[in-house]
Amino acid sequence: MSRVAVIACGALALDVRAISRARGWAVDLYPVPAPLHNRPAQIPDAVQAELERLEGEYDRVLIAYGDCGTYGALDQLLERHEGIERLQGDSCYDVLAREEVRAALEEQPGTYLLTDFLARTFEHTVVRELGLDRHPELLGDYFGNYTRVLWLAQRRTPANQAAAERAAARIGLPLEVLEVGNAGLERALETALAGAVRA
Amino acid sequence: MTDEEILQLLYEETLTGNAPAVAGGVNDGLAQGMPPESMLFDALIPSLEEVGARFERGDYFVPEMLIAARAMQGALDILRPLLADNESAQIGTFLMGTVKGDVHDIGKNLCNIMLEGAGFNVIDLGVNVPPEKFIEQIEEHQPDVVGFSAFLTTTMPMFKANINALEKAGLRDRVIVMVGGAPVTQEYADAVGADGYAADASTAVRKAKELIELRREKVLV
Numbered sequence: 001m002s003r004v005a006v007i008a009c010g011a012l013a014l015d016v017r018a019i020s021r022a023r024g025w026a027v028d029l030y031p032v033p034a035p036l037h038n039r040p041a042q043i044p045d046a047v048q049a050e051l052e053r054l055e056g057e058y059d060r061v062l063i064a065y066g067d068c069g070t071y072g073a074l075d076q077l078l079e080r081h082e083g084i085e086r087l088q089g090d091s092c093y094d095v096l097a098r099e100e101v102r103a104a105l106e107e108q109p110g111t112y113l114l115t116d117f118l119a120r121t122f123e124h125t126v127v128r129e130l131g132l133d134r135h136p137e138l139l140g141d142y143f144g145n146y147t148r149v150l151w152l153a154q155r156r157t158p159a160n161q162a163a164a165e166r167a168a169a170r171i172g173l174p175l176e177v178l179e180v181g182n183a184g185l186e187r188a189l190e191t192a193l194a195g196a197v198r199a
Numbered sequence: 200m201t202d203e204e205i206l207q208l209l210y211e212e213t214l215t216g217n218a219p220a221v222a223g224g225v226n227d228g229l230a231q232g233m234p235p236e237s238m239l240f241d242a243l244i245p246s247l248e249e250v251g252a253r254f255e256r257g258d259y260f261v262p263e264m265l266i267a268a269r270a271m272q273g274a275l276d277i278l279r280p281l282l283a284d285n286e287s288a289q290i291g292t293f294l295m296g297t298v299k300g301d302v303h304d305i306g307k308n309l310c311n312i313m314l315e316g317a318g319f320n321v322i323d324l325g326v327n328v329p330p331e332k333f334i335e336q337i338e339e340h341q342p343d344v345v346g347f348s349a350f351l352t353t354t355m356p357m358f359k360a361n362i363n364a365l366e367k368a369g370l371r372d373r374v375i376v377m378v379g380g381a382p383v384t385q386e387y388a389d390a391v392g393a394d395g396y397a398a399d400a401s402t403a404v405r406k407a408k409e410l411i412e413l414r415r416e417k418v419l420v
Contacts, residue, residue, distance in 0.1 A: 039257065071352070071382045090352055102353070109327050110302045131262025138265050145302035145326050 008064035010034030040069030209242035216266025291343035296324035298357035303350030330364035
């Protein structure tokens with residue numbers, strides 16, 4: 001049986017854990033702080049640090065990130081680590097519901113996307129990270145061109161629904177919901193981990 | 200305050216995004232007869248360049264950059280009419296827009312401020328601008344440079360679509376094309392046939408000036 005590690009973006013880590021448990025996959029999870037998404041140039045270094053820490057300990061390592069605003073820098077890093085792959089797609093939105101997201105953006109370019117994680121942590125990962133708590137006057141600079149919030153609902157629980165509603169209200173936009181579940185992420189993990197984990 | 204102290208104040212308060220202090224400093228400087236160009240080129244622009252450098256180093260994040268830009272914008276609002284009186288300050292016209300399908304404009308707006316500060320007449324078409332709108336506005340304003348901005352890898356292909364539209368309209372040789380945005384690289388700019396690319400606002404200004412200079416030299420030869 002292979003020893004498998006998943007270095008996961010903090011925004012996906014809980015979902016990766018839940019899916020792995022449900023599928024009975026024996027993987028060890030190593031989350032990387034989600035707020036790095038606001039400084040994506042730092043993501044490759046953070047992933048590299050985890051890879052160095054885990055070197056020699058696992059038969060297989062998967063990077064649970066999309067490109068995530070690194071614009072190829074993450075891929076360049078992984079080219080130096082043979083056999084280590086990341087999830088396909090530009091972002092976790094792509095991983096969750098690529099076609100639906102592209103259609104939504106084509107229909108309304110001013111669509112601001114939320115995942116469950118983003119909805120739940122909006123005040124911290126968006127409002128505070130973008131300085132809106134200290135500089136509310138910047139709201140228009142960040143969100144003035146958006147016309148709606150589209151929540152890619154992975155689990156439409158009352159708590160997540162309320163969080164998405166709060167997030168949309170915080171930036172003054174109407175909320176729309178697209179229930180995507182976690183099937184896209186599960187498929188992406190399954191493909192990437194094929195043969196490496198016990199079924 | 201001496202002129203030197205006002206320049207120091209403008210530099211430091213722009214750096215920390217203190218818009219009221221910057222506006223106050225500009226007004227004080229004007230009241231005591233300081234040339235607008237001095238405040239712009241000896242304090243405000245160097246300060247915003249330092250903001251950009253701090254952002255690149257990771258010392259500043261987006262909010263710090265935005266509040267600094269707002270302070271600079273406030274100063275420009277005061278200085279613009281005075282600078283406009285000086286025709287020699289007018290370097291050229293720069294038509295700017297975020298491409299179709301993309302609504303991101305923070306980087307574009309920073310470029311606009313720096314370009315305007317450097318003496319460009321900037322016409323901003325906003326976001327989600329379709330090729331036909333660029334064509335229409337180029338025909339109307341006859342800019343020296345048109346800038347296409349994109350933040351998404353999915354909207355970058357609009358650079359090529361815009362350049363194709365320029366060619367089709369017979370305008371490609373009449374305007375310099377610059378491209379930029381977070382995912383854009385020099386290689387990509389070359390591949391789509393742009394004349395220039397800049398990774399940040401300060402470089403965009405330098406590159407635009409250089410390209411205009413080159414074009415004017417060619418016309419003279």
